Amino acid sequence: MDIRVQNIRKEFSQYPALHDVSLDIVSGELIALLGPSGSGKTTLLRLIAGLETPTEGTVFFGEEDASHRSVQERNVGFVFQSYALFRHMTVLENVSFGLRVRSRAQRPPRAEIRRRALELIDLVQLSGLEKRFPNQLSGGQRQRVALARALAIEPRVLLLDEPFGALDARVRKELRRWLREIHDRTGHTTVFVTHDQEEALELADRLVVMSQGKIEQVGTPDEVYDRPVSPFVFNFIGESSALSVSVENGEVWLGGRAVGLMAPAASAGPAQLYFRPHDIELVEGGGTGLAGVVAASRRVGGTRRVELEIGGQQQRVEIDLPFDHPAGQKSRIAFRPTRWRLYPAG
Amino acid sequence: MAIEPMIERTVLATGPKRLVASSRRAAPGGASPTSERPWVKWSLIAIAVVFLLGTLLLPLLTVFLQAFAKGPGVFLAALTDPDGAAAIRLTLLVAAIAVPANLIFGICAAWAIAKFDFWGKSFLITLIDLPFSVSPVIGGMIYVILFGSSSVLAPFLNSVGLQITFAVPGIVLATIFVTFPFVARELIPLMQEQGTGDEEAALSLGASPWQTFRLVTLPNIRWGLLYGVLLCNARAMGEFGAVSVISGHIRGVTNTMPLHIEILYDSYNFAGAFAVASLLALLALVTLVLKTLLEFRFGSELATGVRRH
Numbered sequence: 268m269d270i271r272v273q274n275i276r277k278e279f280s281q282y283p284a285l286h287d288v289s290l291d292i293v294s295g296e297l298i299a300l301l302g303p304s305g306s307g308k309t310t311l312l313r314l315i316a317g318l319e320t321p322t323e324g325t326v327f328f329g330e331e332d333a334s335h336r337s338v339q340e341r342n343v344g345f346v347f348q349s350y351a352l353f354r355h356m357t358v359l360e361n362v363s364f365g366l367r368v369r370s371r372a373q374r375p376p377r378a379e380i381r382r383r384a385l386e387l388i389d390l391v392q393l394s395g396l397e398k399r400f401p402n403q404l405s406g407g408q409r410q411r412v413a414l415a416r417a418l419a420i421e422p423r424v425l426l427l428d429e430p431f432g433a434l435d436a437r438v439r440k441e442l443r444r445w446l447r448e449i450h451d452r453t454g455h456t457t458v459f460v461t462h463d464q465e466e467a468l469e470l471a472d473r474l475v476v477m478s479q480g481k482i483e484q485v486g487t488p489d490e491v492y493d494r495p496v497s498p499f500v501f502n503f504i505g506e507s508s509a510l511s512v513s514v515e516n517g518e519v520w521l522g523g524r525a526v527g528l529m530a531p532a533a534s535a536g537p538a539q540l541y542f543r544p545h546d547i548e549l550v551e552g553g554g555t556g557l558a559g560v561v562a563a564s565r566r567v568g569g570t571r572r573v574e575l576e577i578g579g580q581q582q583r584v585e586i587d588l589p590f591d592h593p594a595g596q597k598s599r600i601a602f603r604p605t606r607w608r609l610y611p612a613g
Numbered sequence: 614m615a616i617e618p619m620i621e622r623t624v625l626a627t628g629p630k631r632l633v634a635s636s637r638r639a640a641p642g643g644a645s646p647t648s649e650r651p652w653v654k655w656s657l658i659a660i661a662v663v664f665l666l667g668t669l670l671l672p673l674l675t676v677f678l679q680a681f682a683k684g685p686g687v688f689l690a691a692l693t694d695p696d697g698a699a700a701i702r703l704t705l706l707v708a709a710i711a712v713p714a715n716l717i718f719g720i721c722a723a724w725a726i727a728k729f730d731f732w733g734k735s736f737l738i739t740l741i742d743l744p745f746s747v748s749p750v751i752g753g754m755i756y757v758i759l760f761g762s763s764s765v766l767a768p769f770l771n772s773v774g775l776q777i778t779f780a781v782p783g784i785v786l787a788t789i790f791v792t793f794p795f796v797a798r799e800l801i802p803l804m805q806e807q808g809t810g811d812e813e814a815a816l817s818l819g820a821s822p823w824q825t826f827r828l829v830t831l832p833n834i835r836w837g838l839l840y841g842v843l844l845c846n847a848r849a850m851g852e853f854g855a856v857s858v859i860s861g862h863i864r865g866v867t868n869t870m871p872l873h874i875e876i877l878y879d880s881y882n883f884a885g886a887f888a889v890a891s892l893l894a895l896l897a898l899v900t901l902v903l904k905t906l907l908e909f910r911f912g913s914e915l916a917t918g919v920r921r922h
Contacts, residue, residue, distance in 0.1 A: 316817060317817075318813055318816075318817070337816075338813075338816050338817050339816055339817075339819045339820070339821070342819070343817060344817075345813075345814070345817040347810055347813070347814055349810055351810040351811050351813065351814035352814075353811060353814075353815075353828075353829055353832075354833070355832040355833070364815070364818055364820070364828075365818035365819055365820075368815075368818065368819055368820040368821070368824045368828070369819060416814075416818065417817075417818075419818075420818055420819055
């Protein structure tokens with residue numbers, strides 16, 4: 268099911284949560300809404316589900332305007348951050364709930380409901396636990412029950428709010444891979460909310476990076492990682508270092524010296540230079556580059572992260588060196604970013 | 614009166630089971646830093662027990678002893694006497710109307726307060742507490758002034774032939790007034806803690822609002838609700854002050870059990886008074902037992918509930 272969000276604005280008692288957000292979700296896609304807390308990602312998810320109504324704007328399910336449809340009519344599978352399992356029902360009763368509450372005309376026979384629920388419990392690898400109550404399950408198991416329950420209604424779209432938020436790191440990684448498998452097998456259009464960039468990069472076909480109620484960038488993980496459109500996205504996705512520089516004659520300048528980075532397309536004036544700590548090369552001898560005094564250095568696994576103070580204003584940047592590189596012992600290092608981006612100073 | 618429900622809630626929240634567990638942990642050798650010396654411990658326990666014996670248990674025992682002081686014949690006579698039987702019937706009738714009324718009102722109020730934000734919410738919460746802070750006599754008087762023969766409403770009430778004061782409707786109203794915080798007060802914290810997540814889940818799975826209420830909300834609050842109803846019922850049957858003002862003490866017509874007891878007592882029929890009183894005391898005991906059972910059941914649900922993850 269294609270989903271189209273068009274010029275959505277949402278205000279909570281005068282405080283805007285989303286400003287003019289538009290987004291196209293392609294059928295069968297696994298898409299991540301990524302952003303810091305307060306960026307409006309959960310609000311957007313709840314608007315798609317029909318758990319919130321937009322102040323302005325439209326939500327399309329396929330060609331149909333779903334804006335005024337209730338959450339029941341939208342037929343979405345929603346997995347809540349806290350799972351919201353019904354604590355007085357067994358796993359089997361939880362999973363079959365969505366089928367049992369259907370009107371008589373649409374309700375499958377009892378045996379069929381049971382068969383389908385058991386099939387889903389098997390899909391989420393909880394066979395044998397169908398008689399347990401939610402409080403007799405671990406966090407990861409509850410999460411899977413919640414997913415099976417949402418899948419039971421054969422939803423047009425699967426929406427997950429911070430699906431792995433409450434789990435420990437190891438269970439999280441396992442479930443991540445497993446969710447990808449389930450998605451590939453069932454082919455549901457899936458939207459999930461996360462604040463964990465690693466999760467989003469690994470799991471999603473496309474990312475929607477959000478900040479302060481606006482969409483900053485939409486793209487594949489590679490696009491967003493390699494070509495961030497704004498300092499916010501650069502900063503939020505992956506590691507980053509930033510320097511205040513200026514652009515003159517199509518070249519990057521710092522403290523009155525050209526640093527050897529050509530920027531023919533950039534407009535002249537002050538700018539922000541962004542690069543990733545590992546996308547650098549060292550400049551030996553007298554070549555042009557960014558030179559700095561080592562302020563701190565620490566070993567992180569297989570690399571050495573060096574903090575440099577650069578220029579008269581002593582701006583701090585971080586670069587990565589192999590942990591046994593001789594430059595790690597020096598007090599002064601010159602380098603040049605190999606991949607970098609310039610943003611107008613704001 | 615205002616403090617009583619709070620104490621009960623504290624016991625609930627801690628859960629009887631955990632109280633037992635923590636005291637057991639402290640027991641071996643009495644080595645825990647917070648445990649007192651043996652003589653302090655035993656004197657504290659003794660004071661508490663003697664106090665309870667003197668003020669609660671002995672009087673309760675006396676009620677039953679006095680009720681049977683002149684033999685079971687007199688006891689039965691007091692209960693089967695037309696006025697006595699009428700009082701028992703009236704009390705049951707009043708409770709049968711007041712308790713369901715407050716059950717419905719309590720759920721509505723708790724639902725509104727716990728699940729929605731609206732202007733004047735804290736005022737509504739204060740208003741619900743009013744009967745706890747006001748003397749029940751005033752509760753009765755309000756209705757006498759409001760519906761009595763000299764009130765503004767009197768001509769209208771007379772024209773439709775509705776007698777409220779010194780009649781059953783007045784007694785029901787006064788009882789509802791006095792008992793309406795019990796259910797609401799019990800449910801509000803429970804529902805606030807549970808939030809709206811389960812309801813949203815049910816709706817997103819296609820359940821209608823009524824199905825959501827019946828299959829999700831109600832089971833989530835069932836023990837708290839039963840607990841509130843139990844206390845509400847005990848109070849409804851035992852209420853004296855408010856009912857006393859509005860009933861008019863018409864024997865066999867507007868006398869509830871507590872009022873009937875007073876009349877019997879005032880006419881020096883001690884055996885009869887205590888016979889009826891023993892019924893009320895029995896009701897209290899049953900309530901107490903059920904309440905304790907519920908606390909065990911409810912406490913364990915609280916302690917292991919999904920709510921806590």
